[in-house]
Amino acid sequence: MADDTELLELPLGDWHRAKGARMVPFAGYAMPIQYEGIMAEHLWTRENAGLFDVSHMGQLILSGDNVSEALEAMVPGDISALKEGRMRYSLLLGPDGGVLDDLMITATPTGLYVVVNGAVKHQDIAFLSANLPSTITIQHLEDRALLALQGPKAVEALSRVVAGVDQLYFMEAGIYLWGEVPLWISRSGYTGEDGVEISVAAEHVAALADALCVQPEVKPVGLGARDSLRLEAGLPLYGHDMDQGTDPVEGNASFAISKRRREEGGFNGADRILRALSEGPARKLVGLSVDGKMPVREGAPIFAGETRVGVVTSGGFAPSVGAPIAMGYVAAGHTGIDTPLEAEVRGKRVGLTVAKMPFVPHRYHRRAK
């Protein structure tokens, strides 16, 4: 992947370059890390609306009789209970309960629409093909782009381009028409802000991105700010904060294990995962606030006194917090909120405190219960 000549091009590659983006390799694609600057783009998204190109992610349609029940063998969410147009965050579990990926699953008229991480999408597809019954069809929508429009003014701006999207609440989705172009729009995202994700045929994505960016609230935002926004929102990044070696309970994703599934089990690694739920995990992903100004980054060891008790898995400067923050795995007994710990950075100790996540409150547009 380090060899730039092998990088794949996104449908919007040239559009990003024309907007002044600096392109970097990510998930095998040339992707925009920033346009005017990570800090400005981050803060713009928190106050207005940022347009992110997430077309590297895998968009799949799983269809066939009893597809939800079949998928439930490898995800711990209550997928059968999903009503059409509703979506759920879930985890793809390997045979031992390790997390192969995190994913969004939406019930649609044609089957389950599943969005998976770009870096592991081909492994995911291979795993699903090998483990779902042969009656289930897996369609990889490689001719579709995916945009995320995120921020408190995202829906207001989008409503001027696509009528009716303001009717959606958080984690709801539907088909909308932009002129004659069908869009699959969900009220969801990975920044902690209100916003939407828009699936569109690749041939129309540049025109749609232009139509969105002429709205005064909208600016393109790169991967750099996407990372700092999701970290402030306390959302894990697959491959860093969660991977095959972690289970959902230690990965702070117990919320993704639905009530019915806790009672019934019947998913990969259920024994291990349900035991961790009842007994508590041996280690847990926690939020960490950092003393001073020096960022503490991925890989920094975490100590309680002289004892090594964990490792930082994501960390950096948080523009909306105005200070460095981090996430990391910490051994049981040291995970309580306000527990003082230390990280080691370039041979020096830096004070940490276990912190509540999210670091910046979520502002989702939830349907009243």
Place this chain on the structure above:
Amino acid sequence: MTRYFTDEHEWIEVDGTSATVGITDYAQSQLGDIVFAEVPAVGAKLTKGGDAAVVESVKAASDVYAPVSGTVIEGNDALADDPSLVNSDPEGAGWFFKIELDDASQLDGLMDADAYKAFVEGL
């Protein structure tokens, strides 16, 4: 006073036997928003090409190397309070440290302003 540049994008301005070191405008533009800078302690012995300071953007930490060998005589304390000086005035108020040179002949291999400009244009 003469200003030299390295291919690692540091500048060094020599005044007699001492010199001031920072990173270039090109370097700061590549790094993006600087959120932290760590300068060497007074008295630290630096080796040409070795680690001298650390600069961190939102995204990543980067090393600043010593353009020449010598002993640190001053660090820029202003960077602790306002690391964004490295973005706003990289070749002025955003300097990193001052050094007493061990061997002025080490400057011979460095670029002058025109050579550095051509070097950056070729990147």
